[in-house]
Structures are given as structure tokens and as C-alpha cells.
Amino acid sequence: MILIELSARQQRIIEIVKEQEPITSEHIASILKVTRATLRPDLAILTMTGILDARPKVGYFFSGKPDVNLFTQEVKGVKVSDIMTHPVVVSEETSVYDAIVQLFLEDVGTIFVVSDGLLMGVVSRKDFLKSALGGSDINKVPVGMIMTRKPNIITVTGEEDALIAAEKIMHHEVDSLPVVEKTIDDGKEQLRVIGKISKSSLTRLLVDLCRGGL
Template identity: 35%
Template sequence: MSQKIRDIMTSSPVTVPEQTSVHDAARRMRDADIGDVLVMDDGRMCGMITDRDLVVRALAEGLDPDWTPVGDICSTELISVGPDDDVGHAVDLMRHHALRRLPVMDDGRPVGVVSLGDLAMDRDPRSALADISSAEPNS
């Protein structure tokens, strides 16, 4: 029997409204020790923003993190998986689209995120990526 996304995903994803400032989104990531938040518009997911997006799309462009909304810099063309999809399907999508994270959607609402680290810890727990993914957070 193939393994399902629900078995390895990080559940209860952190979400923010699209008008949330980049600064507030960064604090949410820091406080939750995560590298992404899902961006919501009127109850539906409209994007995803990662720690790398904060640097490349906001700070490096000179945007004011206190006034720039995440909706202006988030990725909006999202590829997602469902909780009952096979893990192999997520691997194929991540490989094909060069993605590090996939939102997990159930009935149109986000229920989790599956990351390269989740896959590494599941597929090869002795790999360097699994070690890094399971390490204590930086202070």
C-alpha cells in the first residue's frame, strides 16, 4: 500500500490574510519556526509566501516590510496536493516544477504543507537533508 500525504505533511498550516504586512508574516514564520505561510483572501487560499520570497521579492527590491502586503509578493500560481494523494505524486510534482513545498488542500481549504524536509525525513531519515530538517531551530 502506498503512503499518503497525510502521513508525512505538517498539519495546521499557518495562514495570513493577503493584506498582512511582510514584517508580520516574517514574525509569524519566526514564531512558528516555519519557512512559509499560506496567503488567504476571503476564506480561500490565493498564494504562498516563503522565507526566500521575503528576501528576494521584498527586501532585495527595497520594499518597506511594514507597509508591503504579502499579497503583493506571494506566489499565486500554486500547485497543491490532497491529503489522500500518494507521496510519490508529491515527489513527482516537486521534481517537475522545482518546488520545495506544496500546500495540502482538502475540499478547497488548506490542511497542511508537505516540504522537501518532510519527504527526506520519511524517505531517507539518515540523509543530510533529513538531519537538517529535524535539527533544533536556530536561536
């Protein structure tokens, strides 16, 4: 067993809970001046590993376990490629309406926009909502008009540690990241989409590790 160092924010959460238990996530978020959504991954890790206890309609308690072995040695060998899932992709010419339909059929929060497999952009539920509320004809507007383009897209490679992917998702407050591999196309470096890593896949990894499933 090894000890994984907690982040500064996770350590601060533990201090707050020790001082003010029971305390709700809303109160913790208020003290840290962040949103509840930002805290969810931290609270999930702290409760699933036994450092904190959570009681519905009451709040969080300190479990009395100051040092908890979080994962086995195997965690250091988990790469993004080990847990990535199949990406949902569309072309730039796909209408916003058709992309929204695919978003819900696939039950995902983000769609990647590609051209011949190369990453062109990313579209989230928030982008689709803004477009739909903007009054434009979503049957005629191509998804390429509303997507986030490079270089403003956060990506990971299959060889990066799953922990690095989790940190990127938490820091940038996104639902998922495209997993890419670098390729040369017409003399230029491009990013080919080979997968997706999401909050769901990372949560599944955490559960498996805590239960000894890996």
C-alpha cells in the same frame, strides 16, 4: 518486498558514478546540466538505499548493488494525509514584516496565504528577500502584494500518494506544497488548506521506510 522503479535521472546518475567514481555532486550536476539543489533528493535516495556510497571530501561511489529493494509493500499505502504537517498561514492583509517574523518563528521556508481557510497565495523566503531588497517599507506592504497567486500554485490533496507529492516538489523545485481539499464557495470551486507537505516530511518518511518504521 517490492522494487520501486528509479527515475531516468537517478538511473543516469548511477551510470555516471559507475564510469567516473569517485565523483562529486558538483561534477554530476555539471554533467547533467542541473543545479546541485536539484540533485539533492536523487542523491539522498540513492545513498540512503545503499545504491551509492558517499565519502566526505571525496565523492560518490557505486556500492555494487545493481538491484536494491527500496521499500516494503507499505509504501504504496502511504498517502499525503498520513505524513502532512500543520500549515503556517497568514491573511493577505498581513504586512510583509509580520509574515517574515512568523516565517522565522515557525522555522519554515514557505507561508500560505488564506482567506477564511481558502487558499489565496503562497510566499517563499525568496519572495520575502526580493521584497526586503526592493527598498519598499515592509511594515506597510501587505503580503498579498508579493505572493504567488492561483492558478500558479502547485498543490496536492490528502489522497494523493506521497510519491506524487515528492515528484511535484522535485519537478517544481519548491520547499513545500499546500495540502488542499476542494470545496464549493459561492458556486465556485475553491481550495481549502488542510495541511502542508515538505522536503522534511518526505525525508522523514524515507528514513522511516528504510528502517522499517512504518
